Amino acid sequence: MTSQQPARRSLQTRLALAYSAGIYAAGVFVLVLVIVPLAGVDAATPVGHPSSSVTTGTGRGISLPHLLTGSAVALVILIPVALALGWFVAGRFLHPLRAITATATSISAGDLHRRLDLGEPTDELTELGHTLDGLFARLQASFDAQRHFVANASHELRTPLAGLRTLLEVALADPEADTDTLRSACQEALALGEYQERLVKALLDLATSERGISRRERLDLAQIIERVLTSRRDQATDRGIDLAEHLTPSVTTGDPRLIESLVTNLVDNAIRHNHPDGHVEITTQNSGAQVTLSVTNSGPVIPDNQIQRLFQPFQKLAPGRNGHREGYGLGLAIVNAVTQAHHATLTASALPDGGLSITVRMAHTSHPALNQAQRGKDGGVRTVP
Known part of the structure; x- marks a missing residue:
């Protein structure tokens, strides 16, 4: 029925x-x-008198x-x-x-x-x-970005898979392959698998950042930066890069995991895209109603008109210029997504002698209304000449 x-x-x-x-x-x-x-x-008309009527100028109406x-x-x-x-x-x-x-x-x-x-x-x-x-x-911009991201992600994932398949096919097709040859092929296959793992993790971090904040907690940027720097000092030392920190307790609110992802990608980007014997300077400070995180690094000269592109997924100025395969062009895209999720302000500027300076400004916990004032105003990378 x-x-x-x-x-x-x-x-x-x-x-x-x-x-x-x-x-x-x-x-x-x-x-x-x-x-x-x-x-x-x-x-009110008396009896015997004519009843009232609507009259005109010419007579009875x-x-x-x-x-x-x-x-x-x-x-x-x-x-x-x-x-x-x-x-x-x-x-x-x-x-x-x-x-x-x-x-x-x-x-x-x-x-x-x-x-x-x-x-x-x-x-x-x-x-x-x-x-x-x-x-x-x-919505149009979001769908266009999604299509572009899916296309780039498909390409980035297909490349290591194709390399892995070729490596295994060559090793299996060699009738004279000995133990050392097969061991070398397996080691290269493991390296490609680790590359894919890191790429998938970076894609998940980006997707999580773009989804927005699921929880908000009180946190200190300086403590998060100290943890990240502790895990990155050996990597910086191997490349001859000096890590300098000027940290002031900077309390704000946000998703601790996303904020740590933001700091990690800023530090990794500063170390990866740097000169040997270069430097990285990390600073936190309180400025009125905001807490400020700044990461400045030496490195190759970056044209001002290319800075915005660096914060888009899979965008690199010179892929593999340092011979390292761990870069995917997702680090600064994750930084941008986390910044937008927290309604913070992201400013980037190219240094005259080479390198990049990135500043993130977030609301101080003593000024909770600032986040509301920033809603709808941020969401892009501000380029400072």
Whole structure:
């Protein structure tokens, strides 16, 4: 047995009934204002005197009974007139809403490039249209970025898999392969597997960062940085890079795991893309209502017009320029995603002698309202010349 859907009355019908009721009530009110005084005059007329009537300048006019009859007829005629006017006014009022609905339906079907463009006059509905246009633009950018990310991720994952398959096929096809040859092939296969593991972990970190904050806790940036630097000092020493830290207790709120991921990727990026005998300087400080984390490193010269690209997934200025295969072009993309998730401010600038300086500003715990003030304002990388 199928359940019947209740009859649905359109919004235009409801508005038309409301408008026509108002028009009809206004007509009744006007007639009452005219008839009640006349009825009062008629009731006060002495017996034997002519009853009151609506007179004109030329003689006797319409009597009160005739006026009442005419008013009743006018009220009957006013019903269809009020309904027609109510339907017309409701249709004019709902025209922009119908345009919004039609365009939104088209966009939901896949045409993400369309916009409402309601134009003037500016009222509540056109403001809604402008808000939806902004939403559609952000959705289009998000879907484009997602498609681009999936394509790049597929390419990055396919490359090591193809290399691993080729390595194994060559080793198996060699009839004279001895134990040392097979052992060497297995070691290279393990190295490729570790590369894939790190790449998948980086992809998961990026996806988690873009999803947003699931929990917010009080944390000290200086303590997190100390833990990260402790695990990276040997790597920096092997490459001849000096790690300098100037840490001031900087308490903020956020997801501890995401903040640690942000710090780790900033430090790894500064170490990886550096010169031998280079330096990395990490600083935290309190500045009014904000806590500031700055990471500055030496390295190759970076054109100012390329800084924004570095914070996009799988973007590298010179892949493998240091001979290291551990870079995927995801580190700064993760930093950008974590910054946006915390509604923080990310500023990047290229140093004249080479290298990069990145600053992240977050709200101090004593100023919780700052996060709300920053909502909707951040979300991109600010480049400082």
